[in-house]
Amino acid sequence: MPVAITLFRLFLTLPTLYLLLEGRTTLAGFLILLAGVSDWLDGELARRNNKVSQFGLLLDPLVDKIFVLSVLSFFLYRQEIGLLPFVLLLLRELSVSFLRSLSVEKGYAMPASYLGKAKAFFEFLTLLALSFERGPAELLLWLSILLAYVSLYDYLLKYLSYGGGR
Numbered sequence: 001m002p003v004a005i006t007l008f009r010l011f012l013t014l015p016t017l018y019l020l021l022e023g024r025t026t027l028a029g030f031l032i033l034l035a036g037v038s039d040w041l042d043g044e045l046a047r048r049n050n051k052v053s054q055f056g057l058l059l060d061p062l063v064d065k066i067f068v069l070s071v072l073s074f075f076l077y078r079q080e081i082g083l084l085p086f087v088l089l090l091l092r093e094l095s096v097s098f099l100r101s102l103s104v105e106k107g108y109a110m111p112a113s114y115l116g117k118a119k120a121f122f123e124f125l126t127l128l129a130l131s132f133e134r135g136p137a138e139l140l141l142w143l144s145i146l147l148a149y150v151s152l153y154d155y156l157l158k159y160l161s162y163g164g165g166r
Helices: 002-021 025-048 054-077 083-105 114-132 137-161
Strands: none
Touching: 002 025, 002 054, 025 054, 025 114, 054 083, 054 114, 083 137, 114 137
């Protein structure tokens, strides 16, 4: 069930982008909220029902990256966010994916940290603020970036502590 919820979030990406493109921002905001709730729900169900899988540990962050970066790219296209914050988040996501790939190669799956989850929470809040054209979207975006790089540092420390880089 948790993997199905994660795949549902992946499915939400294209309808969300379509609704944003059509100017139906309230409905797109609802899908963003649904995606954010599903991000919390799949992990919660997996832990509660003891259904945490290696596949789910790898799929969940990938789907989050696809959803968040796709929707952010729409707002970049519409010039509602700047290129710098988008590139900073993109580079962080690629870096964490690289670290996760290296850790899997060494036999350790790097699960999402609390900092990474906080980053994802603020990213979804940013997307909601942008879609509803309300709230401090730029502040939320920069908080997301700050958490992104603090969590990247945390992932790097975890990777090195598990024998990475040797």
